[in-house]
Amino acid sequence: MTTILAQVERLTVPEIDYGAVAPVLVILGAACVSVLLEAFLPKQSRWPAQVVLTVLALAGAAGALIVHGGAADTVDRGVVTFSGAIAVDPPVVFLWGTLLLLAVGSLLLIADRSVEPGGAFAPEPQAGGQGGGGGAVATRARAVASVMQTEVFPLTLFALGGMMVFVAANDLLTMFIALEVLSLPLYLLCGLGRRRRLLSQEAAVKYFLLGAFASAFFLYGVALLYGYSGSVKLVDIAAATAATDRSDTLLYAGFGLLVVGLLFKASVGPFHAWTPDVYQGAPTPVTAFMAACTKVAAFGGILRVLHVAFQGSSWEWNVVLAVLAGVSMVIGAVLGLTQTDVKRMIAYSSVAHAGFLLVGAIALTPEGLSATMFYLAAYGFTTIAAFGVVSLVRNADGEATHLSQWAGLAKRSPITAAVFTLLLLALAGIPFTSGFIGKFVVFAAAIDAGMAPLVVFALVVSAIAAFFYLRVIVLMYFSEPAADGPTVTVPGAFTTASITLGAVITLVLGVWPAFALDWAGSGQFIF
Structure with a gap:
């Protein structure tokens, strides 16, 4: 007992820079509060409370x-906290800002569709008469109440918190925990579609099973x-790759398996x-969130791992990743040329x-780092707006996503077609x-x-890929x-704001990209 007490007395509590990690703490704290709102508020009060x-x-x-x-400390050198598990440096600040802005666009779509009777979370239309006028009103009231799937809000916040930790993780164990925190809510979100329930649940099961293998x-x-480096910290792995008395087999095998999970x-x-x-089976607002935010988080993690842990051994894996890129x-x-579903x-x-x-x-240069982060931001806003437009084109069965149903859309809704054209371009x-x-x-x-x-090679493929955008x-x-x-529904205020945000940023970054490029290139990873 005396020995145990002596060891406890020698333990030191790690210093935590709460200011540096405050954005993550706010998001995860709000996610926990959101769960409590789901548990204790009456159903009719949850949606406004969750939105606020x-x-x-x-x-x-x-x-x-x-x-x-x-x-100044972040701009100049960054902060390493939680015993070295979290690093908040200029690239992380840029990625966090991008994730928060993309989350705004995604959650605007989710807020509209979580309460709208014809939205992505609405149940299949039921057969049967409506009765008299009073019965119709009561039926509509029950329908509106039934589609308030407000559990999407805590799940989205938890996923967002996991993404923010993932891009800032300074060791592989923290990165794995963040990967699970961001992935598990996404599996559930994919299965929340109620208009095409079987397709949505099938998508969720596929994502879960394949995600489990990747994890x-x-x-x-x-x-x-x-086993190769004796540590899970990225900086220790980088130091081990510089040694000559290590097993290359462990390095190559470990790096290969790690990259599979990230890719x-x-x-x-x-x-x-x-x-x-x-993408097809999940509710469209959830698809928008995954397509934009998950892409940013995944490549943020890839950039940190490659730049911090494996930059010194790049000559051993650069060609492999270049082939995978191709x-x-x-x-x-x-395969995009063969698709008939938007x-x-x-x-x-x-x-x-x-x-x-x-x-x-894989360029592993400051220019490559800033360019990739700018690309992530540009792609994310365009994608969210594109899925926002997709959610507006509907028929009696819900969203009309078959390409044949988009024929002549410019004659039905010129504004919708013009916005979608901008996003496709x-x-x-x-x-x-x-x-x-x-x-x-x-x-x-x-x-x-x-x-x-x-x-x-990329330029040639880019020219080929342009065909299926121009086809639409x-x-x-x-x-x-x-x-x-199909008809083009009048978007709600939240959906309009989301599409406008994405379209405006798509134009602004195309005409005046200097601000975003300067921010993305303001510093390098620390460790």
């Missing part, structure tokens, strides 16, 4: 980030790298099998963009959009890093609408 709490949480996290992000790969990689979450081909099915581009471009087409577009992002990630990388600037800076960084052949534009403007075609 979510707005306050995002505003509070953004305020804390602005206060800390402008501090296992990640964890086995962590174990092997621990799965980033939907990089050929680890993309979950992407089209989940494979991802080809899979996304070629959501699946955007899913394969995501796979192609993951390949372009990986080109910047941005995804294709046409000048004066954020997509063009994103590809330009990533490819320029890759050329400076000596990867000119990969950039030429031609279909909307140069085809006659079907007599029984």
